[in-house]
Amino acid sequence: MPAQRNSGLSLAPLAEARAGAGYDRFFRNALESLHSERRYRVFADIERISGRFPTARWRRPDGAVSEITVWCSNDYLGMGQHPEVVGAMVETAGRCGVGAGGTRNIAGNNSPLVDLERELADLHGKEAGLVFTSGYVSNQAGISTIAKLIPNCLILSDAFNHNSMIEGVRHSGCEKKIFRHNDLGHLEELLREAGDRPKLIAFESVYSMDGDVAPIGRICDLADRYGAMTYLDEVHAVGLYGPRGAGIAERDGVMDRVDVIEGTLAKGFGCVGGYITASAAICDAVRSFAAGFIFTTALPPAVAAAATASVRYLKRSGAERAAHQRQAAATKVALEAAGLPVLPTDTHIVPVMVGDAELCKAAADHLLERHGIYIQPINYPTVPRGTERLRITPSPFHDAAHIARLTEALAETWATLALPKAGTVFVEAAE
Numbered sequence: 496m497p498a499q500r501n502s503g504l505s506l507a508p509l510a511e512a513r514a515g516a517g518y519d520r521f522f523r524n525a526l527e528s529l530h531s532e533r534r535y536r537v538f539a540d541i542e543r544i545s546g547r548f549p550t551a552r553w554r555r556p557d558g559a560v561s562e563i564t565v566w567c568s569n570d571y572l573g574m575g576q577h578p579e580v581v582g583a584m585v586e587t588a589g590r591c592g593v594g595a596g597g598t599r600n601i602a603g604n605n606s607p608l609v610d611l612e613r614e615l616a617d618l619h620g621k622e623a624g625l626v627f628t629s630g631y632v633s634n635q636a637g638i639s640t641i642a643k644l645i646p647n648c649l650i651l652s653d654a655f656n657h658n659s660m661i662e663g664v665r666h667s668g669c670e671k672k673i674f675r676h677n678d679l680g681h682l683e684e685l686l687r688e689a690g691d692r693p694k695l696i697a698f699e700s701v702y703s704m705d706g707d708v709a710p711i712g713r714i715c716d717l718a719d720r721y722g723a724m725t726y727l728d729e730v731h732a733v734g735l736y737g738p739r740g741a742g743i744a745e746r747d748g749v750m751d752r753v754d755v756i757e758g759t760l761a762k763g764f765g766c767v768g769g770y771i772t773a774s775a776a777i778c779d780a781v782r783s784f785a786a787g788f789i790f791t792t793a794l795p796p797a798v799a800a801a802a803t804a805s806v807r808y809l810k811r812s813g814a815e816r817a818a819h820q821r822q823a824a825a826t827k828v829a830l831e832a833a834g835l836p837v838l839p840t841d842t843h844i845v846p847v848m849v850g851d852a853e854l855c856k857a858a859a860d861h862l863l864e865r866h867g868i869y870i871q872p873i874n875y876p877t878v879p880r881g882t883e884r885l886r887i888t889p890s891p892f893h894d895a896a897h898i899a900r901l902t903e904a905l906a907e908t909w910a911t912l913a914l915p916k917a918g919t920v921f922v923e924a925a926e
């Protein structure tokens with residue numbers, strides 16, 4: 496099977512005489528194993544259209560272009576096309592140019608980045624903020640550096656934590672214990688066992704695949720009782736929850752109880768980049784010791800200005816948050832009424848279960864080709880085998896007509912491919 500089939504990659508012709516070309520077989524073999532495990536990923540070639548979200552252009556493998564509706568974007572509020580955000584980026588790029596000019600160690604801070612960090616610290620009610628090139632890097636660099644600087648630190652990590660947090664834990668070199676997902680009893684058991692050594696509890700607020708929410712206040716109660724520090728990933732909640740869009744901790748009135756709040760600028764805020772907010776000492780220590788901060792070029796000024804505009808806008812406007820929740824709720828009601836196996840969630844995330852990798856991919860292909868609806872299939876290792884799903888993310892821009900068309904398209908797809916109905920029990924397959 497040719498490894499590059501329909502992968503969306505553009506490959507240059509092979510240089511036959513190159514000695515290194517012989518090594519290609521290792522990569523072909525690795526790709527072949529992904530194919531045989533039905534885990535090979537194909538990305539659709541999509542161009543977003545500013546001002547018409549969730550409509551986008553899809554360039555098919557044969558080069559033909561058609562308009563589609565995107566139902567799986569993490570630009571949850573469509574802020575990536577908001578006129579104030581786009582305007583800030585264009586104006587700043589015109590004024591400052593496009594690149595940052597180097598790492599901050601080499602080129603210094605750029606002023607829009609300093610403004611952004613102040614804005615983020617204010618958002619979360621913390622002394623300081625520190626911006627990274629992505630949410631992934633902020634977790635990897637943040638967790639690893641913080642834990643490494645605490646002598647004999649034990650990290651207690653939720654079993655469903657994102658790969659970026661897992662990598663942060665791994666890079667810290669500290670001992671770790673995994674607590675069962677959102678299981679306070681198990682967390683308490685591990686905290687008690689750890690005795691009085693320093694402890695860091697790392698967890699998320701909204702878990703993005705199941706759309707469930709951590710009991711942040713009760714985790715903080717345990718942290719207080721057993722003398723632990725807390726690190727919270729609010730990536731799927733910033734911009735979306737709380738009176739000023741600071742996330743679930745703000746909504747629940749517990750922001751001041753969490754030591755480190757991490758977030759992304761790429762989802763609710765519609766841009767790119769990640770950050771931590773915490774005490775001045777923590778942010779300064781991460782700034783001073785984290786390789787993932789020190790040795791990479793800073794976020795460009797235009798991106799920082801766009802993110803600041805987005806954060807500022809969402810601090811003062813709750814209309815997008817209200818519309819987001821309303822449209823997500825309407826989508827769930829419509830899909831459930833059509834007998835589709837919607838996983839119940841308390842959040843804006845609407846998982847529709849399939850339970851099989853090939854069928855999940857087939858459903859996504861069918862939706863795109865037949866109905867012009869784009870929903871990326873979610874397969875292992877993002878979710879456990881046996882729980883493959885379509886992860887639907889309604890936005891304020893998905894109106895009643897979009898929801899009706901989605902419901903019809905999913906019902907037709909479920910009937911055509913004989914997919915599991917509501918009431919089916921999806922269980923994690925044994926490895």
Ligand SMILES: Cc1ncc(COP(=O)(O)O)c(C=O)c1O
Nearest residue numbers: 629630631657659703730759761
């Ligand atoms: C929980 C969580 N944390 C962090 C990240 C990484 O954020 P970013 O996309 O900004 O790198 C993601 C995924 O994108 C995520 O789902």
